[in-house]
Amino acid sequence: MAIVLIWLFLGIILAFPFSAKGMLLIWKEFISTDIYMTAYSPLEWIFARLKLCLVFALAISIPQLFYQLYRFAGKGLYPHEKRFFLKVIPASFLLFIFGVVIGYFIVLPVMFKYILFYSGDAATAQLSVQDTLSAVTTILAGFGIVFQLPLLVVFAVKMGLIEYQTLKKQRILVYSVIMAVSLFLSPDPTFIAQILVAFLLVVLFEFSLLLIRLF
Secondary structure (H helix, E strand, C coil): CHHHHHHHHHHHHHHHHHHHHHHHHHHHHHHCCCCECCCCCCCCCHHHHHHHHHHHHHHHHHHHHHHHHHHHHHHCCHHHHHHHEEEEEEEEHHHHHHHHHHHHHHHHHHHHHHEEEEHHHHCCCCHHHHHHHHHHHHHHHHHHCCCCCCHHHHHHHHHCCCCCCHHHHHHHHHHHHHHHHHHCCCCCCHHHHHHHHHHHHHHHHHHHHHHHHHH
16 A cells, blocks of 8 residues: 555645646636636645645556555455456446546536526626635546446346346336436536436446446
């Protein structure tokens, strides 16, 4: 685990000189340049940059973390269990990245457009640098975790917690739960974002059923 900590430390150091430009890029991507960044404490700008560096460091350290965990636990695994985890770990990382990409390019622009559009007539928007970054990172991490759904379904079937045929027969119930979850994941009064998120989750669920056959 010391190697993972070294990767984290190096990631923060390497990212810090570019963190200010990274903050500006995020601001321009989701928020109008007419709205200025607001820092409500002397150290808020520094803390926001450090948080962005930590996110970057975590992103580049995750593969190393998975590798170290596999080296540690792999000694006690049977060959078929090793093959299973060698499939799951890369798939988990790719699904997480895909979820982050969907959140960054689709969900966040819609969300911030709604927030700024509906608050513009009533009040002047003053957005905290650190709070805005926290919202961005939380939503991106949330979508990365949500996109682990296929692997969770595969794991549940492999462990005997639920049967494959039951999932196929209960599609309507699953779709209803997905629609309810999408309402909380994306606050959009036009329901465009909710429909999009629900569609993505349905695709993930159907992809889960396909993965069960492959694993």
